[in-house]
Amino acid sequence: MTRAGLREHRAVAHAAAREATEREPRHRPWLGALLAAGTAAALGVAMAGIPREHAPLPLIARYALEIAIPRWKLTEPVNEIVYGTRGFDTFGETFLLLAAVVSVMMITRPRELRRGYFGEAAAGAREQRQDDPDVGSAATERAARSAERREQGDQAPVGGARAETPDATPLGTPAPETAEAMTVVVRTAIRVVLPILAVAGLYLVTWGYSPGGGFPGGAVILGVLLLVYASYGRRKISKVIRPGLLEPLELAGAGLIIMTEFLGLVLKGSFSANWLPLAPMLTPLSGGVAQLFSAAELIEVGTGLTIAVFALLGMSHDWARDDGGQALGSSGDGERER
C-alpha cells in the first residue's frame, strides 16, 4: 500500500471511529436510566405481592391436572392445556405465528421485474426535485466507498500484487468465494447426529411425551435443517427449502388446525371440543383431537419458522441506488436510468 493510500485508509478508519463514538453509544442516558429505574421500582413493588413458591396452584392449573387423564387420556398436562383447555388461545397464537411468517415473506421478497410503463419518473419529477434534491456525497462517504471498492476488487495480501493466473496463486490465500461446506469432521458429526435428533424430536411429538407437542417439535425440525445448511451448504437443502414446497405445506397445516377445531363445533357443539375416539393412554392416538392439533401444529411451526429463518438468511444484496446510479453488490436489475 502506498503512503497516500495508507493515509487515506487511516483517515477513513479515524472518521469511522469518531462517528461511532459520536453517534452510537447513548442517547440521553440519564433519562433512560431514570425511566428504567422507575419501571424497575414499580415492577419490584408489584413482585412483592404476587404468589410465591408455597402458594396453592391456581384453580385452572389444578383443573387441567385432574381432567388430563379422565377426559383426554393424556399423561402430559401441559399438552392437555395447550391443545385442550386453552385450545382457543393456541389457535389464536398459531395465526399470530402465521401473520409473522407472512410479514417476513412480504418484507424479504426480492424485487419484481418490470412489466409495464407507468411514466412515474416524468410525473414525479417536480416532487423529487423538491423533497430529495440530488446533493453530492460527502468526502468521508467518498473515501469509505473507495476503500470498499478497493477491498472488494483486491483480495491479494497487502503489498503484493494479485496473481496473474490462478496457477500462480500461492497456497493458503483465500478463494474468491466463501466456502460452502464445513470440514469433513463437522460433516461426519452432523451426519451421525442428525437422524438421532430428527427421530427423537418426532418420536416425542408422536407419542405425546413432549410438553407442547408440535411447538418444540417444529423447532427441532428447524434445527435439523439449519444444521444441514450450516455444515453442507445451501445446495444440499435447496430441494427442501423452496417456497413452492414450504408455503403450501404451511397453509395445509393452518387448514388442518382450522378443520380440527371447527369440526368440534360442528360435531360436538363446541369449538375445539374432542370429536375423535380416545385411544388408551400412552399410545400415539391417546388424547384424540389434541394429538391431531399437535401434529398440525408441528407442520405449521416447523414450516413457518423455516420459511422465516431462511427468508432472512437469503435476503439478497438488494441495496437502494446510490450516487453513481450503481448499487454496490447488487446485480443492478430493475434500476432506473438517470
Add this chain to the structure above:
Amino acid sequence: MILGNYLASVALFCVGLFVLLTRRNLIKIVMGLSLMEAATYLFMVSLAYRAGSTAPVLAGPPAGKTAEQLARGNVADPVLQNFCLTAVVIGVAVTAVFLSVVVRIAQHYRTLDADRVRAMRG
C-alpha cells in the same frame, strides 16, 4: 427464595428497556426487545415453580402412587409452562420480522442509526 428469580427477571426487563431507550442502533434495539422477551420467560417459569414440587408429568408415577394422586399432589403449574412454551416460538417469529425490517432499512438508508431514518418526518 423464588423472589430472587422474580427480581432477576425485573432486572433483565429493565436492562432491555434501558437499551431500548438509550441506544439508536437498530440491531441493539432488537437485542433489547429480545432481552425483555427473555425476562418474561424467566418470570413465567419462576411463577410456575412450587417448593418441593415435581414436573407436571403423569406418566410413570413413582412406586406406591397413582397418577391421580400425582395430579392432586404438589406439582409445578402447567398453565404457565404452556404460556412460556408458545411465547418462545412466537418470539422467534417476531424477532425474524424485526430483523428483516432492520435489513431492509439498512439497505434503503444505508445506516443502522435510528436517528437518521427520518424520511417519514415530513
